[in-house]
Amino acid sequence: MSEVFNKGQLAAQAARSLNNVTTKQKNEALLMMADALIAATDEIITANKLDLEYGKQQGTSSAMLDRLTLNEQRIAAIAEGLKEIAVLPDPIGEQLQQFTRPNGLNIRQIRVPIGVIGIIYEARPNVTVDAAGLCLKTGNSVVLRGGSAALHSNSKIVAVLQQALQQSALPAEALQLIEDTDRASVTELIKLDRFIDVIIPRGGASLIRNVIENATVPVIETGAGICHTYIDADANYDMAAAITYNAKVQRPSVCNAMETLVIHQQFANEHLVALCKLFAEANVQLKLPAAYLANIPEATAVTEADFATEYNDYILNIAIVESLDEALTHINRFSTKHSESIITNDAAHAARFLQEVDAAAVYHNVSTRFSDGFEFGFGAEIGISTQKLHARGPMGLPALTSTKYQITGNGQIRQ
Structure with a gap:
Protein backbone atom coordinates (compact mmCIF):
# COMPACT_ATOMS: atom_id res chain seq x y z
CA MET A 1 0.00 0.00 0.00
CA GLU A 221 -8.25 25.93 -10.23
CA THR A 222 -6.26 28.53 -8.37
CA GLY A 223 -4.26 31.32 -9.69
CA ALA A 224 -1.29 31.51 -11.76
CA GLY A 225 -1.11 35.28 -11.58
CA ILE A 226 -0.24 37.28 -14.66
CA CYS A 227 -1.65 40.43 -13.07
CA HIS A 228 -1.83 43.78 -14.84
CA THR A 229 -2.13 47.41 -13.78
CA TYR A 230 -3.35 49.92 -16.36
CA ILE A 231 -2.41 53.60 -15.93
CA ASP A 232 -4.96 55.71 -17.77
CA ALA A 233 -4.18 58.99 -19.55
CA ASP A 234 -5.38 61.25 -16.74
CA ALA A 235 -3.94 59.30 -13.79
CA ASN A 236 -2.23 61.13 -10.98
CA TYR A 237 1.50 60.38 -11.16
CA ASP A 238 2.11 60.10 -7.42
CA MET A 239 -0.78 57.68 -6.98
CA ALA A 240 0.21 55.65 -10.04
CA ALA A 241 3.82 55.41 -8.90
CA ALA A 242 2.88 54.35 -5.37
CA ILE A 243 0.35 51.72 -6.47
CA THR A 244 2.46 50.15 -9.22
CA TYR A 245 5.59 50.14 -7.07
CA ASN A 246 3.69 48.34 -4.33
CA ALA A 247 2.13 45.89 -6.79
CA LYS A 248 5.54 44.86 -8.16
CA VAL A 249 8.13 45.43 -5.45
CA GLN A 250 6.45 44.86 -2.08
CA ARG A 251 6.55 41.07 -2.57
CA PRO A 252 7.19 40.03 -6.17
CA SER A 253 7.15 36.29 -5.49
CA VAL A 254 3.41 36.02 -4.84
CA CYS A 255 0.59 35.39 -7.29
CA ASN A 256 -1.08 38.80 -6.84
CA ALA A 257 2.07 40.75 -7.72
CA MET A 258 1.95 42.78 -10.95
CA GLU A 259 3.73 41.22 -13.92
CA THR A 260 2.75 43.70 -16.65
CA LEU A 261 2.25 47.44 -16.44
CA VAL A 262 0.03 48.83 -19.20
CA ILE A 263 0.39 52.59 -19.73
CA HIS A 264 -1.61 55.02 -21.84
CA GLN A 265 0.56 56.79 -24.42
CA GLN A 266 -0.30 60.23 -23.05
CA PHE A 267 0.79 59.31 -19.52
CA ALA A 268 3.91 57.59 -20.85
CA ASN A 269 4.97 60.69 -22.79
CA GLU A 270 5.16 62.64 -19.52
CA HIS A 271 6.10 60.09 -16.89
CA LEU A 272 7.57 56.88 -18.37
CA VAL A 273 11.21 57.78 -17.74
CA ALA A 274 10.58 58.77 -14.11
CA LEU A 275 8.50 55.68 -13.48
CA CYS A 276 11.11 53.37 -14.97
CA LYS A 277 13.80 55.05 -12.89
CA LEU A 278 11.75 54.28 -9.78
CA PHE A 279 11.60 50.58 -10.65
CA ALA A 280 15.24 50.41 -11.73
CA GLU A 281 16.30 51.80 -8.36
CA ALA A 282 14.50 48.83 -6.79
CA ASN A 283 16.52 46.47 -9.04
CA VAL A 284 13.52 45.58 -11.18
CA GLN A 285 14.50 44.34 -14.63
CA LEU A 286 12.38 46.26 -17.16
CA LYS A 287 11.08 44.98 -20.49
CA LEU A 288 9.74 47.65 -22.86
CA PRO A 289 8.60 48.07 -26.46
CA ALA A 290 11.69 48.52 -28.62
CA ALA A 291 10.72 52.08 -29.57
CA TYR A 292 11.29 53.27 -25.98
CA LEU A 293 14.66 51.66 -25.29
CA ALA A 294 16.68 54.69 -26.40
CA ASN A 295 15.35 56.76 -23.48
CA ILE A 296 15.55 53.91 -20.98
CA PRO A 297 18.85 52.15 -21.67
CA GLU A 298 18.63 49.82 -18.66
CA ALA A 299 15.60 48.08 -20.22
CA THR A 300 15.42 45.27 -22.77
CA ALA A 301 12.86 44.64 -25.50
CA VAL A 302 9.61 42.98 -24.41
CA THR A 303 8.20 40.06 -26.43
CA GLU A 304 4.86 38.35 -26.83
CA ALA A 305 6.21 35.44 -24.79
CA ASP A 306 7.10 37.84 -21.97
CA PHE A 307 3.51 39.04 -21.74
CA ALA A 308 2.43 35.41 -21.21
CA THR A 309 4.99 34.78 -18.43
CA GLU A 310 4.46 34.79 -14.67
CA TYR A 311 7.84 35.80 -13.27
CA ASN A 312 7.34 35.87 -9.49
CA ASP A 313 10.52 37.92 -9.50
CA TYR A 314 11.94 41.42 -9.94
CA ILE A 315 11.04 41.54 -13.64
CA LEU A 316 8.37 43.80 -15.15
CA ASN A 317 6.83 43.99 -18.61
CA ILE A 318 5.61 47.36 -19.84
CA ALA A 319 3.07 47.80 -22.66
CA ILE A 320 2.16 51.19 -24.15
CA VAL A 321 -1.38 51.62 -25.51
CA GLU A 322 -3.28 54.43 -27.21
CA SER A 323 -6.69 53.91 -25.61
CA LEU A 324 -8.67 52.17 -22.89
CA ASP A 325 -10.03 49.79 -25.53
CA GLU A 326 -6.50 48.74 -26.46
CA ALA A 327 -5.66 48.26 -22.78
CA LEU A 328 -8.75 46.08 -22.25
CA THR A 329 -7.85 43.99 -25.30
CA HIS A 330 -4.28 43.46 -24.08
CA ILE A 331 -5.32 42.55 -20.54
CA ASN A 332 -8.10 40.15 -21.53
CA ARG A 333 -5.70 38.47 -23.96
CA PHE A 334 -2.88 37.80 -21.51
CA SER A 335 -4.70 37.74 -18.18
CA THR A 336 -4.88 34.54 -16.13
CA LYS A 337 -8.14 35.94 -14.68
CA HIS A 338 -6.57 36.57 -11.28
CA SER A 339 -6.33 40.29 -10.38
CA GLU A 340 -6.32 43.41 -12.58
CA SER A 341 -6.26 47.12 -11.70
CA ILE A 342 -6.91 50.47 -13.35
CA ILE A 343 -5.50 53.79 -12.11
CA THR A 344 -7.67 56.63 -13.39
CA ASN A 345 -9.62 59.73 -12.42
CA ASP A 346 -12.18 59.01 -15.14
CA ALA A 347 -15.24 57.41 -13.50
CA ALA A 348 -16.60 56.16 -16.82
CA HIS A 349 -13.29 54.48 -17.68
CA ALA A 350 -13.13 52.90 -14.23
CA ALA A 351 -16.68 51.57 -14.60
CA ARG A 352 -15.89 50.05 -18.00
CA PHE A 353 -12.72 48.42 -16.68
CA LEU A 354 -14.48 46.90 -13.67
CA GLN A 355 -17.27 45.61 -15.91
CA GLU A 356 -15.31 44.39 -18.94
CA VAL A 357 -12.16 42.82 -17.47
CA ASP A 358 -12.73 39.11 -16.91
CA ALA A 359 -10.90 38.39 -13.67
CA ALA A 360 -11.65 37.15 -10.17
CA ALA A 361 -10.73 40.53 -8.68
CA VAL A 362 -10.73 43.91 -10.44
CA TYR A 363 -9.54 47.11 -8.80
CA HIS A 364 -9.85 50.87 -9.28
CA ASN A 365 -6.97 52.91 -7.84
CA VAL A 366 -5.81 49.99 -5.68
CA SER A 367 -2.81 47.65 -5.76
CA THR A 368 -3.44 44.09 -6.90
CA ARG A 369 -1.59 42.96 -3.76
CA PHE A 370 -4.92 43.16 -1.91
CA SER A 371 -6.18 39.94 -3.53
CA ASP A 372 -5.84 37.99 -0.34
CA GLY A 373 -8.21 36.28 2.07
CA PHE A 374 -6.82 38.14 5.07
CA GLU A 375 -7.14 41.53 3.36
CA PHE A 376 -10.73 40.69 2.39
CA GLY A 377 -11.53 39.85 6.01
CA PHE A 378 -11.81 36.10 5.42
CA GLY A 379 -8.94 35.17 7.76
CA ALA A 380 -6.44 32.99 5.90
CA GLU A 381 -7.27 31.70 2.44
CA ILE A 382 -6.99 28.31 0.80
CA GLY A 383 -6.10 29.96 -2.50
CA ILE A 384 -7.44 32.38 -5.08
CA SER A 385 -9.78 30.65 -7.48
CA THR A 386 -9.56 31.86 -11.07
CA GLN A 387 -12.36 29.65 -12.34
CA LYS A 388 -16.06 30.43 -12.34
CA LEU A 389 -17.71 27.35 -10.82
CA HIS A 390 -18.13 26.74 -7.09
CA ALA A 391 -15.84 29.56 -5.93
CA ARG A 392 -14.02 32.54 -7.41
CA GLY A 393 -11.46 34.91 -5.93
CA PRO A 394 -9.94 34.52 -2.44
Missing part, protein backbone atom coordinates in the same frame (compact mmCIF):
# COMPACT_ATOMS: atom_id res chain seq x y z
CA SER A 2 1.47 3.37 -1.04
CA GLU A 3 1.88 6.37 1.24
CA VAL A 4 -0.69 8.30 -0.81
CA PHE A 5 -3.30 5.53 -0.57
CA ASN A 6 -2.72 4.96 3.13
CA LYS A 7 -2.89 8.64 4.09
CA GLY A 8 -5.86 9.26 1.83
CA GLN A 9 -7.71 6.42 3.53
CA LEU A 10 -6.86 7.73 7.01
CA ALA A 11 -8.07 11.20 6.04
CA ALA A 12 -11.36 9.79 4.70
CA GLN A 13 -11.95 7.88 7.91
CA ALA A 14 -11.21 10.99 9.95
CA ALA A 15 -13.61 13.06 7.83
CA ARG A 16 -16.50 10.94 9.08
CA SER A 17 -15.48 11.65 12.69
CA LEU A 18 -15.29 15.38 11.96
CA ASN A 19 -19.02 15.39 11.20
CA ASN A 20 -19.65 15.05 14.93
CA VAL A 21 -17.36 17.77 16.33
CA THR A 22 -18.74 21.07 17.52
CA THR A 23 -17.67 24.57 16.58
CA LYS A 24 -16.30 25.01 20.10
CA GLN A 25 -14.16 21.88 19.75
CA LYS A 26 -12.83 23.01 16.37
CA ASN A 27 -11.94 26.43 17.70
CA GLU A 28 -10.20 24.97 20.74
CA ALA A 29 -8.14 22.72 18.45
CA LEU A 30 -7.09 25.67 16.29
CA LEU A 31 -5.93 27.63 19.34
CA MET A 32 -3.96 24.61 20.55
CA MET A 33 -2.34 24.34 17.12
CA ALA A 34 -1.39 28.02 17.23
CA ASP A 35 0.19 27.66 20.67
CA ALA A 36 2.07 24.55 19.54
CA LEU A 37 3.61 26.43 16.60
CA ILE A 38 4.87 29.20 18.86
CA ALA A 39 6.31 26.67 21.30
CA ALA A 40 8.12 24.87 18.45
CA THR A 41 9.45 28.03 16.76
CA ASP A 42 13.13 27.11 17.17
CA GLU A 43 12.58 23.57 15.84
CA ILE A 44 10.66 24.88 12.82
CA ILE A 45 13.35 27.46 12.01
CA THR A 46 16.04 24.76 12.25
CA ALA A 47 14.12 22.59 9.77
CA ASN A 48 13.53 25.59 7.52
CA LYS A 49 17.25 26.33 7.38
CA LEU A 50 17.81 22.91 5.80
CA ASP A 51 15.34 23.80 3.05
CA LEU A 52 16.91 27.22 2.51
CA GLU A 53 20.38 25.74 2.20
CA TYR A 54 19.11 23.19 -0.31
CA GLY A 55 17.40 25.98 -2.26
CA LYS A 56 20.59 28.02 -2.43
CA GLN A 57 22.50 24.98 -3.68
CA GLN A 58 19.87 24.53 -6.39
CA GLY A 59 20.18 28.17 -7.49
CA THR A 60 16.70 29.17 -6.34
CA SER A 61 15.95 32.86 -6.95
CA SER A 62 16.00 35.31 -4.05
CA ALA A 63 12.28 35.97 -4.50
CA MET A 64 11.44 32.26 -4.22
CA LEU A 65 13.75 31.88 -1.23
CA ASP A 66 11.79 34.69 0.40
CA ARG A 67 8.58 32.70 -0.06
CA LEU A 68 10.27 29.74 1.62
CA THR A 69 11.84 31.57 4.54
CA LEU A 70 10.44 31.21 8.06
CA ASN A 71 11.58 33.29 11.01
CA GLU A 72 10.20 34.07 14.45
CA GLN A 73 8.02 36.91 13.14
CA ARG A 74 6.56 34.89 10.27
CA ILE A 75 5.82 31.90 12.48
CA ALA A 76 4.10 34.21 14.95
CA ALA A 77 2.04 35.66 12.08
CA ILE A 78 1.13 32.17 10.85
CA ALA A 79 0.04 31.17 14.35
CA GLU A 80 -1.98 34.37 14.63
CA GLY A 81 -3.72 33.36 11.41
CA LEU A 82 -5.00 30.20 13.13
CA LYS A 83 -6.34 32.30 15.99
CA GLU A 84 -8.12 34.55 13.52
CA ILE A 85 -9.71 31.54 11.84
CA ALA A 86 -10.89 30.35 15.25
CA VAL A 87 -12.92 33.52 15.85
CA LEU A 88 -14.53 33.54 12.39
CA PRO A 89 -18.14 32.32 12.10
CA ASP A 90 -18.40 28.60 11.43
CA PRO A 91 -20.29 28.14 8.14
CA ILE A 92 -21.10 24.47 8.80
CA GLY A 93 -24.80 24.01 9.50
CA GLU A 94 -25.70 27.46 8.17
CA GLN A 95 -29.18 27.42 6.68
CA LEU A 96 -29.14 28.85 3.15
CA GLN A 97 -32.84 28.47 2.47
CA GLN A 98 -35.96 26.86 3.91
CA PHE A 99 -39.37 26.44 2.36
CA THR A 100 -42.49 24.27 2.49
CA ARG A 101 -43.95 22.73 -0.63
CA PRO A 102 -47.75 22.58 -1.26
CA ASN A 103 -47.68 18.87 -0.39
CA GLY A 104 -46.29 19.63 3.05
CA LEU A 105 -42.64 18.73 2.47
CA ASN A 106 -40.35 20.97 4.51
CA ILE A 107 -37.06 21.52 2.66
CA ARG A 108 -33.91 23.05 4.20
CA GLN A 109 -30.59 23.65 2.44
CA ILE A 110 -27.58 23.80 4.77
CA ARG A 111 -23.81 24.04 4.47
CA VAL A 112 -21.83 20.85 5.06
CA PRO A 113 -18.14 19.91 4.77
CA ILE A 114 -16.83 18.84 1.39
CA GLY A 115 -15.10 15.83 2.98
CA VAL A 116 -11.45 15.29 2.10
CA ILE A 117 -9.55 18.11 0.39
CA GLY A 118 -6.23 17.45 -1.33
CA ILE A 119 -3.91 20.44 -1.68
CA ILE A 120 -0.83 20.41 -3.92
CA TYR A 121 1.51 23.36 -3.53
CA GLU A 122 5.11 24.50 -3.86
CA ALA A 123 7.59 26.33 -1.61
CA ARG A 124 5.18 28.09 0.76
CA PRO A 125 5.30 26.57 4.29
CA ASN A 126 2.65 29.03 5.47
CA VAL A 127 0.20 27.27 3.13
CA THR A 128 0.63 24.14 5.26
CA VAL A 129 -0.79 25.91 8.30
CA ASP A 130 -3.40 28.02 6.49
CA ALA A 131 -4.77 24.96 4.71
CA ALA A 132 -4.90 22.89 7.86
CA GLY A 133 -6.69 25.63 9.76
CA LEU A 134 -9.28 26.42 7.10
CA CYS A 135 -10.04 22.78 6.33
CA LEU A 136 -10.40 21.74 9.96
CA LYS A 137 -12.57 24.78 10.78
CA THR A 138 -14.97 23.66 8.04
CA GLY A 139 -14.96 20.04 9.19
CA ASN A 140 -12.84 18.75 6.32
CA SER A 141 -9.88 16.42 6.41
CA VAL A 142 -6.91 17.62 4.40
CA VAL A 143 -4.15 15.78 2.53
CA LEU A 144 -1.21 18.07 1.80
CA ARG A 145 1.43 17.49 -0.83
CA GLY A 146 4.05 20.24 -0.72
CA GLY A 147 7.11 20.57 -2.93
CA SER A 148 10.51 19.09 -2.19
CA ALA A 149 11.90 22.60 -1.63
CA ALA A 150 9.97 22.87 1.66
CA LEU A 151 9.94 19.24 2.76
CA HIS A 152 11.82 19.68 6.06
CA SER A 153 9.74 22.72 7.01
CA ASN A 154 6.43 21.09 6.13
CA SER A 155 7.26 17.83 7.87
CA LYS A 156 8.14 19.59 11.11
CA ILE A 157 5.09 21.86 10.96
CA VAL A 158 2.68 18.98 10.36
CA ALA A 159 4.26 16.93 13.14
CA VAL A 160 3.76 19.85 15.52
CA LEU A 161 0.15 20.36 14.43
CA GLN A 162 -0.67 16.65 14.68
CA GLN A 163 0.70 16.53 18.21
CA ALA A 164 -1.60 19.40 19.12
CA LEU A 165 -4.57 17.65 17.52
CA GLN A 166 -3.89 14.56 19.61
CA GLN A 167 -4.71 16.67 22.68
CA SER A 168 -7.93 17.97 21.11
CA ALA A 169 -11.35 16.53 20.29
CA LEU A 170 -10.42 16.38 16.59
CA PRO A 171 -8.80 13.31 15.04
CA ALA A 172 -5.11 13.87 14.31
CA GLU A 173 -5.56 11.74 11.17
CA ALA A 174 -7.61 14.58 9.65
CA LEU A 175 -4.29 16.27 8.79
CA GLN A 176 -1.98 14.34 6.47
CA LEU A 177 1.22 15.28 4.63
CA ILE A 178 2.53 13.29 1.65
CA GLU A 179 6.30 13.25 2.16
CA ASP A 180 7.09 11.33 -1.04
CA THR A 181 8.41 14.06 -3.35
CA ASP A 182 8.41 11.91 -6.48
CA ARG A 183 6.07 13.27 -9.13
CA ALA A 184 4.30 9.92 -9.14
CA SER A 185 2.82 10.80 -5.75
CA VAL A 186 1.07 13.82 -7.32
CA THR A 187 -0.29 11.63 -10.12
CA GLU A 188 -1.63 9.12 -7.61
CA LEU A 189 -3.17 11.78 -5.38
CA ILE A 190 -5.07 13.55 -8.18
CA LYS A 191 -6.59 10.22 -9.25
CA LEU A 192 -7.53 9.01 -5.77
CA ASP A 193 -11.29 9.43 -6.27
CA ARG A 194 -11.93 6.73 -3.70
CA PHE A 195 -10.88 8.99 -0.83
CA ILE A 196 -10.32 12.55 -2.10
CA ASP A 197 -13.33 14.78 -2.85
CA VAL A 198 -11.57 17.78 -4.40
CA ILE A 199 -8.03 18.83 -5.35
CA ILE A 200 -6.80 22.42 -5.00
CA PRO A 201 -3.45 23.12 -6.71
CA ARG A 202 -1.46 26.17 -5.59
CA GLY A 203 1.66 27.12 -7.51
CA GLY A 204 2.99 27.99 -10.92
CA ALA A 205 1.24 27.58 -14.23
CA SER A 206 2.88 24.23 -15.07
CA LEU A 207 1.78 22.66 -11.78
CA ILE A 208 -1.78 23.87 -12.14
CA ARG A 209 -1.98 22.80 -15.79
CA ASN A 210 -0.67 19.31 -14.94
CA VAL A 211 -3.31 18.86 -12.25
CA ILE A 212 -6.17 20.15 -14.40
CA GLU A 213 -5.22 18.01 -17.39
CA ASN A 214 -4.62 14.76 -15.49
CA ALA A 215 -6.85 14.71 -12.41
CA THR A 216 -9.87 12.46 -12.14
CA VAL A 217 -10.70 14.07 -8.79
CA PRO A 218 -12.62 17.37 -9.24
CA VAL A 219 -10.27 20.40 -9.26
CA ILE A 220 -10.67 23.97 -8.07
CA MET A 395 -11.37 31.33 -0.97
CA GLY A 396 -12.31 31.63 2.67
CA LEU A 397 -14.35 29.27 4.83
CA PRO A 398 -17.63 29.18 2.80
CA ALA A 399 -15.68 28.11 -0.31
CA LEU A 400 -14.64 24.93 1.52
CA THR A 401 -18.21 23.79 2.02
CA SER A 402 -20.83 22.00 -0.01
CA THR A 403 -24.55 21.88 0.68
CA LYS A 404 -27.16 19.29 1.40
CA TYR A 405 -30.95 19.33 1.44
CA GLN A 406 -32.76 18.05 4.50
CA ILE A 407 -36.39 17.14 3.81
CA THR A 408 -38.97 16.27 6.43
CA GLY A 409 -42.57 15.24 5.98
CA ASN A 410 -45.41 13.27 7.50
CA GLY A 411 -45.76 10.26 5.25
CA GLN A 412 -45.87 11.82 1.78
CA ILE A 413 -45.44 9.51 -1.21
CA ARG A 414 -44.97 10.56 -4.82
CA GLN A 415 -47.95 9.98 -7.08
